Amino acid sequence: MLTDVEFNRIVTYVKSHYGIDLSQKRVLVNGRLETYFLRNGYDSFEDFMSKVDKDPQGEEAKSLIDVLTTNHTYFMRENVHFEYMEKVVLPYLKNREARNKDLRIWSGASSTGEEPYTLAMLLMDYFGLEHRMWDTKVLATDISTRVLKHAVKGVYLKEVVDPLPEKWKRRFFKSISAEQYQVKDELKNQVIYRRFNLMDPFPFKKRFHVVFLRNVMIYFPDDVKYQLIDKIYEFMEPGGYLFIGTTESLNKAKTKFSYVQPSIYRKKE
Ligand SMILES: C[S@@+](CC[C@H](N)C(=O)[O-])C[C@H]1O[C@@H](n2cnc3c(N)ncnc32)[C@H](O)[C@@H]1O
DSSP states (O other): OOOHHHHHHHHHHHHHHHOOOOTTOHHHHHHHHHHHHHHHTOOOHHHHHHHHHHOTTSHHHHHHHHHHOOOOOOTTTTTHHHHHIIIIIHHHHHHHTTTTOBOOEEETTOTTTHHHHHHHHHHHHHHGGGGGGSBOOEEEEESOHHHHHHHHHTEEEHHHHTTSOHHHHHHHEEEOSSSEEEEOHHHHTTEEEEEOOTTSOOOOSSOEEEEEEOSSGGGSOHHHHHHHHHHHHHTEEEEEEEEEOTTOOOOGGGOSSEEEETTEEEOOO
16 A cells, blocks of 8 residues: 555656646556556565666666556547548548648557557548558557557457448458457557657657547646647647547637637648
């Protein structure tokens, strides 16, 4: 059981490095760290935290964020967004970018890959035979190395893949065991996975047409959330679309984004 001092040290560390506010999550932090320490043979909190502090890019620091993030996601989650992409955003971008044929789409908290793979399947399906003339690769980033490894491997339980349309399952997945499917290379090659902390300065050279930043800002305090939203605004093309979780919203007075419909926002054209 963590002492008050130990718990506060974790809360301060995670907030200052990753923006995540765990101050009300004492039971979760306790439970997950206890299991982690037991499994990995740490007998003292101090032993672990001093390693984390000494090397914020090191293995212990990576494990800490792997353990403390919540990575729940699924294919076609909040499908209203993918429908809106298909009906409104992609026709608009196909027309607008007809000359360059380069779409820049970012899934900024991609977790185990279900979100960026859903986007990539939609893009390949939407562009059909013309797809090979376009660059529609999706950039997918997350802070957790554990979830990124899972995403790159692309192995999912059959029950997780089953809700997808039959034609997508056939085209993009292969059965590798009685319980599992794996994403085929054709789809894998359409997603670029990178470890990226949303709190860091953005290293991107070009602006995005579409950003999915869903179900991650719920973990950030308001000041952190709106600083991030400002940064994203600067890195979007005029007329670009931002999708946030359907239970999330942006305060009109605190953002330059225009409201389109619940959880969908747009940079001014
Ligand atoms: C609940 S998942 C959301 C997955 C997907 N976007 C969805 O809506 O289904 C939240 C993800 O945000 C990631 N995350 C949390 N803080 C982050 C940060 N500072 N930088 C990058 N990713 C972060 C977590 O590792 C986790 O995988």
